[in-house]
Amino acid sequence: MKKSFLLAAAAAAAFTVGLSGCSKKADGKIKIGIIQLVEHTALDANYKGFVDGLAEAGYENGKNISIDYQNAQNEQANCATIAQKFINDQDDLIFAIATPAAQAVANLTKNIPVVVSSVTDPESAKLVKSNAKPGTNVTGTSDLTPCEAQIGLLKKIVPDAKTVGMLYCSNEQNSFFQIAIAKAACDKIGLSYIDATVSNSNELQQVVQSLVGKVDAIYTPTDNMIAAGMATVAQVANQNKIPVISGEAGMVQSGALATYGIDYYELGKQTAKMAVEIIRDGKNPAEMPIQYLENCTLAVNESTRDALGITIPADLK
Template sequence: MRKRIIILCMLLMSLIMLGACGNSEDKAGGSSNGGSSKKGKTFKIGATQIVEHPSLDQAYKGFQEALKDAGLDVEFDLQSAQGEQNNVKTIADNFVADNVDLIFANSTPSALGALQATDQIPIVFTSVSDPVGAGIVEAMDQPGDNITGVVDLHPEAIKETVQFIDKYFNGANVGLIYNAGEQNSVSQIDAVKEAAEGTSLTLTERTVANTAEVQQAAMTVASEVDVLYIVTDNMVVSALDSVVGVAEDQKIPLIVGEPDSLEKGGFATFGIDYFKIGYRTGEMAVEILKGEKDPSDIPVEYPKEIKLIINKEAAEKQGVEWHDEWDELAEFLETNE
């Protein structure tokens, strides 16, 4: 009888030890399964944007779509600064106080505001043309400890645009309207000046401090120039309707910096797809939220491609002389008319 009792005790102890090992393996497997320890978590993302206009809105939609496709449970809090720099700081500070899991900064001012507000919360940005010049990152391959993203300016876009204007509007005086208080715009204007060196073009600049000044600036510069070129300046693009009106009234070709401005009446652009750069930024956010990478592990990226896109309807309204080779070189904006 004693021998049976000893055997039963040994069997019982073996079962207990096996159960303990099984539990230990389950815990280890859960903690090392590519961020599965966060399974079931609802992430809170603060999205900050300097102003509302089609390009920024498309970037935000792309960002949201990437997180949706990744299957993450996310609560989005979108805040627009309505073009006011003071609002940028308030929005960023509120996100920090709310202890959001990540900040999506959609524009240069928004990225700077978020970076000034926190060095702890991860930040991903897009719709930023010159993150190095703006002081957001040290270099494209050296993102910050808590910030990275995707720029909205292809390295060849401005050069291609200036060459296009020089070829088809040879000798033109080109009007530039921008907000001198936005680093994103200043860096682009500097790039336009550099690209125009050695060409037949001359440049005429007008700066604005708010959207209310855009129409008057366009009317003033239109009397002096042959072509208008609007870079991706958030303030001017948000009031682009007034520039389009002047271009049509004065029969001046309006070159723009991105495809969404074509839909508002621009004639041509060497543009990118803002939805795609927003989506790519969202993919970066997914890696960060899952704990797979830190922002410092993800280099800042350029858009993958640019393309010449022409709005034929706008070309006609602005009195543009058509060149048959554009039929082969360009894609064309689809309109309902």
Template sequence: MRALVLALVAATALAMPVRADEVTVAVTAIVEHPALDAARDGVKEALAEAGFKEGENLKFLYESAQGNPGTAAQIARQFIGEGPNVIVPISTPSAQAVVAATRDIPVVFTAVSDPLGAQLVKDMQKPGGNVTGLSDMSPVADHIALIKEITPNAKTIGFIYNSAEANSVSTLAALKAEAEKAGLEVVESVATKSAEVQGATRALVGRADVIYIPTDNTIVSAFEAAVGVAVEAKIPLYAGDTDSVARGAVAALGFNYFDVGKQTGEIVARVLKGEAPGDIPVRVAAGTDLVINKSAAAKMGVEFPESIVKRATKVVE
């Protein structure tokens, strides 16, 4: 009976509206890099538009795990001890840490490619419990088409990833399936920490015609190391996120992560206003931008077709 009463209290708390003067949103990311930082800022912007403003009626907490899953688990426990109204984990490792640590505090994850594969929810439409969020599953079929359009002679795609990141494993499976349809081969190279990214990129020299870096937090956090090798070897390097184009990728077709954050913030606001997270379907991020980098392309021996230049949302000179 006591367990039943506690369960009812917890369920009621999840659906209970909070007063505007006591809202705390705790945000954590596995690492700091432009895409995840933009998602965090987008969450804050959406909350402000919904009436929850930092310094007025919103306490906005933020912690980075600095690329360490163990630290991510510590941050999750710390946040739970502070009892925020909602926890927003950015990235798959942070989301897994938070979801494993609480069944009571509402969780709205973001920048998670495969919520089902990561075992964050069992149903995208009816997640249930205290968890919902937003998926940024990469449009890999479109990425393959982009690679073929810009570098039509490419036969092999080098894929650098952290095999411990569930989202990257899911992306690899999707990429292989789409590459096979397009008559391309995928060559894998693993880096389990940022210090290994340069070596993992060098391992692809002579084996891959182009390199594709997914939205893998370990690899993206050391993106410049991969770019340096790609420039030296004259191998075109593509990214899964548009923020990485300014850092040296030839091109990317992906989400604007500030917009991803805003879409996530809209879900957080719904929870703060009384909706139970488990009743809110997990959304898939909307919108794709095409960003190209002319300087990086020149360094890697790529000349953009006019069709690409005309379609580009943004051109980095």
């Protein structure tokens, strides 16, 4: 372990982007700060997968690493405060879960290695120079889901749908990226769409209610605000017989009808492997391409399906 530490520190010192690397602390533990934007199923699974992935690689909290986990409760000001705390504490590595959390960290440090996850497109979020070659102190994994396939799923499940409500938060860059893909997919198959944006969780019920009578289905991407409030979305939509196709399986668990989604726990484990390459092997985040999960799976909420009286096509099972 000591040898690996010295190698990592030596490699970090040579980083062209000026990374601080992993220095040996008095208690012998690597300090890892974890900032999570908000609590919901997907991000919680992402965090757990990361911690478990570290443990599988031999890095256990309280033994050879010290994890400082902080939740920003979906407040941007909290993100900045937490990021500054990690910097002041001279953490060796920061793991940022979700785009706003990652942006807060990246804006405040160019020296500490940062791995991110649950970020749809790090390049458009200006976290990296390019997803193929980051060129900064930031790398990690993308949670980009097959938005086009999700729109195709919507059309298969609701074949008579003519208009789709695009439900997302107007403050989340990752949502704009996904919605653009979803709209292009709708254009290809002749579906009309209506934007339904919220800027805070208090608007969710009213905005979903405003779609009643206007849309045949609702599509929502891997949007953190919508995910955290999916129970509210589902309550209004399901009562009014409007199927909701979501960006990830956690939202289906909370009442959406269905999705083709990625496994956020596995995404966290994949991110942990990248973190280990930095803290153990001295790899430079600037030269580590953003990684993606290849496999997506179908998730259906059977209670929602029954409540809506929808039959899932046999070829989707």
